[in-house]
Amino acid sequence: MAYLTQPDYVKYICSCGQLKPITNLYFCRHCLKIRCGFCICHEVDSHYCANCLENMPSSEARLKKNRCSSCFACPSCFHTLSTRATLARDPAGGDGKPPKKMYYLSCFNCRWTSRDVGIPDQPVASGGWPERTNPFTSRFNQLLEYYKAIAQQEKQEKLDKERKKFVTRGKYINLTDKTGLTGAMARNIAGLPSSESSSTVISNFVPSQASADVEELPEDYHLKEIDLKQITRMSQRTSCPELQPSLASRLSPRPRALCVKRSQRCRACDHNLTKPEYNPGSVKFKIELLAFYHVPEVKIISYETIKPGGTSALLLKLSNPTAHEMTIRMLQPEDVPDTEEEHKTIEKTLEKSLSLEKDVSWNACFPRRPPPSRAGSVGLPAVSLTLAQRDDAAEYDDEPPGDNDDIILWRKSNKLALRLKLTTDPEARVGTDAYFSFAIQYSYRNTVPPSATVVQHSDHTLYTTVILDLGKVCE
Amino acid sequence: MSQNIKILPGATVCEDCTLEGDITIGGGTVIHPRVTIIAEGGPIIIAEYCIIEEYATIIHKKAEKAETQETPPKPLFIGAHNVFEVACKLESSFGHIGESNVFECRSFVGVDVKIGSGCVIGAACQLTVPQTLADNTVIWGSEHHNREALEKQPTQLLQLDFLSKVMPNYHRLRKPNMHKRLPSRPSQDTAK
Numbered sequence: 001m002a003y004l005t006q007p008d009y010v011k012y013i014c015s016c017g018q019l020k021p022i023t024n025l026y027f028c029r030h031c032l033k034i035r036c037g038f039c040i041c042h043e044v045d046s047h048y049c050a051n052c053l054e055n056m057p058s059s060e061a062r063l064k065k066n067r068c069s070s071c072f073a074c075p076s077c078f079h080t081l082s083t084r085a086t087l088a089r090d091p092a093g094g095d096g097k098p099p100k101k102m103y104y105l106s107c108f109n110c111r112w113t114s115r116d117v118g119i120p121d122q123p124v125a126s127g128g129w130p131e132r133t134n135p136f137t138s139r140f141n142q143l144l145e146y147y148k149a150i151a152q153q154e155k156q157e158k159l160d161k162e163r164k165k166f167v168t169r170g171k172y173i174n175l176t177d178k179t180g181l182t183g184a185m186a187r188n189i190a191g192l193p194s195s196e197s198s199s200t201v202i203s204n205f206v207p208s209q210a211s212a213d214v215e216e217l218p219e220d221y222h223l224k225e226i227d228l229k230q231i232t233r234m235s236q237r238t239s240c241p242e243l244q245p246s247l248a249s250r251l252s253p254r255p256r257a258l259c260v261k262r263s264q265r266c267r268a269c270d271h272n273l274t275k276p277e278y279n280p281g282s283v284k285f286k287i288e289l290l291a292f293y294h295v296p297e298v299k300i301i302s303y304e305t306i307k308p309g310g311t312s313a314l315l316l317k318l319s320n321p322t323a324h325e326m327t328i329r330m331l332q333p334e335d336v337p338d339t340e341e342e343h344k345t346i347e348k349t350l351e352k353s354l355s356l357e358k359d360v361s362w363n364a365c366f367p368r369r370p371p372p373s374r375a376g377s378v379g380l381p382a383v384s385l386t387l388a389q390r391d392d393a394a395e396y397d398d399e400p401p402g403d404n405d406d407i408i409l410w411r412k413s414n415k416l417a418l419r420l421k422l423t424t425d426p427e428a429r430v431g432t433d434a435y436f437s438f439a440i441q442y443s444y445r446n447t448v449p450p451s452a453t454v455v456q457h458s459d460h461t462l463y464t465t466v467i468l469d470l471g472k473v474c475e
Numbered sequence: 476m477s478q479n480i481k482i483l484p485g486a487t488v489c490e491d492c493t494l495e496g497d498i499t500i501g502g503g504t505v506i507h508p509r510v511t512i513i514a515e516g517g518p519i520i521i522a523e524y525c526i527i528e529e530y531a532t533i534i535h536k537k538a539e540k541a542e543t544q545e546t547p548p549k550p551l552f553i554g555a556h557n558v559f560e561v562a563c564k565l566e567s568s569f570g571h572i573g574e575s576n577v578f579e580c581r582s583f584v585g586v587d588v589k590i591g592s593g594c595v596i597g598a599a600c601q602l603t604v605p606q607t608l609a610d611n612t613v614i615w616g617s618e619h620h621n622r623e624a625l626e627k628q629p630t631q632l633l634q635l636d637f638l639s640k641v642m643p644n645y646h647r648l649r650k651p652n653m654h655k656r657l658p659s660r661p662s663q664d665t666a667k
């Protein structure tokens with residue numbers, strides 16, 4: 001909960017150099033590296049409406065312009081509109097008839113109703129809401145057709161160029177010789193648009209012309225007092241780009257935009273980091289490699305005020321989220337060995353020597369060095385600490401008294417509190433942010449076998465760097 | 476402070492609430508438990524068919540300077556069909572609050588705010604600057620967007636009926652202590 005409501009006081013350095021809280025990080029079990037949203041591939045898994053939870057394939061979503069056909073969003077505050085029922089009496093005065101149920105749309109957030117803009121109540125609960133037609137529909141379709149034709153033509157040209165590479169040898173009988181089919185006929189049978197029709201679309205297209213004739217502004221444009229309640233806000237106009245209503249009375253309910261479920265993939269090894277369940281109602285994951293479940297978590301318990309040239313105590317809590325015992329050592333960030341970099345270059349040269357013709361430019365991530373400015377250093381104990389594995393039942397057990405000493409404040413199942421000493425630089429300026437950083441060396445047992453033949457678990461020693469935000473340097 | 480609480484017949488007032496000063500509660504009004512109504516700057520008159528939910532606070536503040544305090548003190552009149560949702564706070568002492576307003580959860584209306592009729596003060600909206608809300612103003616969101624509704628907010632008569640039936644089953648109520656005849660309930664036929 002603290003991660004949701006509070007600022008991020010503890011940040012980890014991702015393998016790409018971004019600073020993120022542990023809840024925003026992923027952990028690739030195959031590369032054994034921390035990844036963040038900036039250095040992984042995001043893929044759209046499925047489209048769904050977050051209101052009615054209707055699932056639809058991407059082709060259908062594209063056809064519906066990525067909007068739900070049954071749900072509406074409020075044009076005033078973009079909240080979902082709900083359908084409300086009222087009993088309407090016949091204005092004609094039919095006494096014998098029972099009152100009919102009529103429906104209108106209403107927003108529970110800003111209390112906008114479809115009655116506000118004069119949309120008549122509907123006799124059915126869903127559907128049948130009048131849509132405002134776009135005045136530029138024909139032009140829009142024309143443009144769409146034109147660009148589709150251009151795309152088609154370019155594709156065809158590319159295909160032709162490719163075909164020219166492989167010159168047909170006279171030995172073989174081609175399709176036309178064998179069956180009397182021509183290319184155009186084959187395309188027709190396959191249901192592809194013929195190349196002639198696309199060329200007519202392109203030749204018939206009329207580009208738009210800019211004209212100097214602009215409608216004059218009304219006389220009282222600068223004199224009239226503006227009633228802000230009658231005029232729409234910028235966000236309200238841009239939410240409906242085809243109409244862009246300038247008056248509040250011209251707002252109309254918008255079909256609700258669809259949401260997507262995404263799966264994340266490591267760019268280096270192409271393994272999935274997260275994969276959500278397909279069902280839109282479910283918030284569970286099939287694959288969920290989050291750093292929160294693999295990397296030791298650091299939390300600040302408390303600290304003394306940071307003064308230039310002074311020393312202050314810092315209480316930290318470390319916890320082991322994995323199901324295996326973890327050995328932790330704390331290091332200065334400079335002492336983290338750079339072995340992984342070498343490994344990478346070897347791999348790269350190998351790949352080059354094999355001359356793999358694979359376009360990997362898209363998956364290159366740009367490593368960024370973290371900002372080195374620190375307000376001082378953290379005095380770190382030169383001992384290894386052992387953290388027990390996570391045990392959900394442990395909190396019901398009677399706790400054996402933990403081993404307390406100068407460094408370890410207390411120990412509780414997979415958690416442990418540390419007392420550290422901060423030394424602030426005498427040059428640290430008062431009022432600047434007090435950042436401290438340290439690295440953690442931790443043992444990690446990988447339960448994923450590297451290949452089907454090797455079943456043994458492998459133990460690794462991994463490093464991560466943590467940056468603590470301890471407020472400001474005080475006097 | 477003198478205790479002078481007048482509860483008209485038909486009102487449902489829970490015992491577990493803080494009522495201080497000269498307060499009149501109209502018929503049909505439902506006051507939930509844990510409500511605080513303090514009339515220190517003058518009497519508070521609550522008209523018919525209001526709903527005042529849990530932890531709502533209505534204070535008629537005393538004027539800060541003794542000279543500006545009117546004698547006799549002006550009453551704070553709260554019109555009919557107002558809804559005060561959970562933990563809202565009203566300090567407005569403008570003497571008159573219209574009808575069919577909705578004060579949503581945790582909203583705050585300061586001393587110098589004049590409120591018309593059919594207004595909605597959205598959840599957690601804070602009105603502290605002296606201002607006048609025109610009729611049918613709706614304020615919502617953390618950025619205090621406002622707009623004008625076409626019509627007044629629909630009345631909560633069904634909810635009132637339900638509350639006045641259910642409330643006595645679960646709470647101790649204060650007995651009505653006035654025996655004035657009220658005009659017959661005009662809403663009963665429109666509700667059906």
